[in-house]
Amino acid sequence: MATQTQGTTTRTDHNIWAGISYDDAxxxxxWLRALGFSDGILMQDHDGTVTHSEMMWPExxxxMVHSSGKENDAFATPPGGANVYVVVDDPDAVWARxxxxxxxxxxxxxxxDYGSRGFSIADGEGNRWSFGTYAGG
Structure with a gap:
């Protein structure tokens, strides 16, 4: 039996979602919550495998964050194989976290030199996360 929890915020940003596989989803x-993301949907199998989940950036x-190793998973990526850029108004606050x-x-x-302030870090499984003020031109 799968369980599901949902955040209480209604969001309209639904155009592109990165999907990231983790050995420890x-x-x-x-870790993402500690950086400033908030919880969205969390669906887990009875054994704790995360079959689908969402973490939302407040801005x-x-x-999407899910467990690696699921058979026939159309969204699977190798753990550590993702690179995500997050636009932030205050990169110094995220840097401190x-x-x-x-x-x-x-x-x-x-x-x-293109007017952004930001940085890049790696999570515990090697995925790269960049945070910066550049939001496109």
Whole structure:
């Protein structure tokens, strides 16, 4: 039997969602929550396998997080094979949370020549997460 929980916020940002597989999807959700994401849907099998879940960024956007190793999974990616960019208004606040988590720094906080301020980190399974102010031109 699968269980499902749903966040209480109604969202309209539904155009593109990244799907990321994890060996420890529950742990990945906790890590993302500590960075500032909020919980959305969580569906788990009786054995704890995360079959589908969503984590929402408060400024818009979301990612799907699920357990790796599911057979015939159309959304499966190798753990550690994702690279996600998150637009933020205050990258320094997210940088501080990343430092509290002792996240592996891939690219330190910097101001770029194209007008963005941001940084990149890796989660515990090697997926890369970039946070910055650049929201496209």
């Amino acid at each position: 529950v742990g990945a959700r906790a 818009g956007g979301r990612v 990343a430092q509290e988590l002792a996240a592996k720094v891939v690219r330190p906080m910097e101001d770029t």
